[in-house]
Amino acid sequence: MKLSEATWTEVREADVDAALLPVGSTEQHGPHAPLGTDAMTAEAVAQAAAKRWATADTEATDDGEGTDDAVGSAVAGDLLVAPPVHVGVAEEHRAFDGTLWVSPDTFRAYVRETVESLAHHGIDRIVLVNGHGGNLEALAEVARRVSRDDASDAYAVAFTWFEAVGEHAGRMGHGGPLETAMLRHVAPDLVREERIESARDGGSARWGEWIRGVNLAHDSDEFTDNGVVGDPAEGTAALGEELLDRASEALCDVARAVVERDR
Structure with a gap:
């Protein structure tokens, strides 16, 4: 179920196991990829996971048992996909036109209150589906605070799709092979x-400027001329299909654990 396309009566009548809240950013992704890449990819993973969940539910009904190990015994209803959070913690990209950002405090408050809105309606198991590295710390804090709130039954965890793609995770970069593959x-x-070659040539091989484990660069324009890290030419559509499959399967695993876990 996609929340933005449902009516309130359909939400009330639905059997929702958990909610997926896609969280991204509006920030530069080099000259070849859109500013909304992080939100788009996070939402794509969430929607693919919800479809996988629903398919396993149908198979369980038809066969008497679940056939998808990524979902298993938790399947009873649907995964609700909430509207994406499009602006995140992205000040590190401020040198590049079109980038939007909010402070970590504002971001945490917005995401937490969105989660609390879901919990108010009885949808109290939530996975924050993240597509932007700059959101990692803030989302982990939100999940902890939501789950520790004794006044609520809500339980939340943060999931970042590009950390859940096996051996490909180390190739993430920025506007590089993984994000370009997913977009393709x-x-x-x-x-x-037509800009892939220039995106590669004007980019950087790695994120940051490091010495003894410390990143000296606070902003991305300090180490990449055009905002790209990694080679986007390596990001084929076939790789993108594999990434989406791996990430959505992993997200179903996480959702199952969230649904089955005692708070």
């Missing part, structure tokens, strides 16, 4: 293919 699979019309 889920939103190919938004990739400026």
Whole structure:
């Protein structure tokens, strides 16, 4: 179920196991990829996981048992996909036009109050589905605070899709192979293919400027001329399909654990 497309009566009548809240950013992703990449990819993973969950539910009904190990015994209802949070903690990209950001305090408050809105309606198991590295610390804190609130039955965890793609995780970069691959699979019309070569040539091989485990660079323009880290040319649509499959399967595993866990 996609919350933005449902009516309030449909939500009331629905059997919802958990909610998936996609969280991204509006920030530069080089000259070839859209500013909304992080929210788009997070939402794509959430929607794919919800579809996988629903398919396993149907199979369980038809066969008398679940056939998808990524879902298993938790399947009873649906995963609700909430509207994405499009602006995140992204001041590190402020040198590049179009980038939007809010303070970590504002971001945490917004995400937490969105989760509390869901919990108010009895949807009290939530996975924050993240697509932006700059949100990691803030989302972990939100999940802890929500889950420790004795006044609520809500329980939340944070899941970042590009950390859940096996051996590919180390190739993340920024506007690099993984994000370009996902876009080529889920939103190919938004990739400026004629700019892939210049995106690669003007980018950086790694994120940051490091010495003894310390990143000396606070902003991305200190180490990449055009905002890119990694080679976007390596991000094929076939790789994107694999990434979406791996990430959505992992998200179903996490959702199952969240649904079955005693708070």
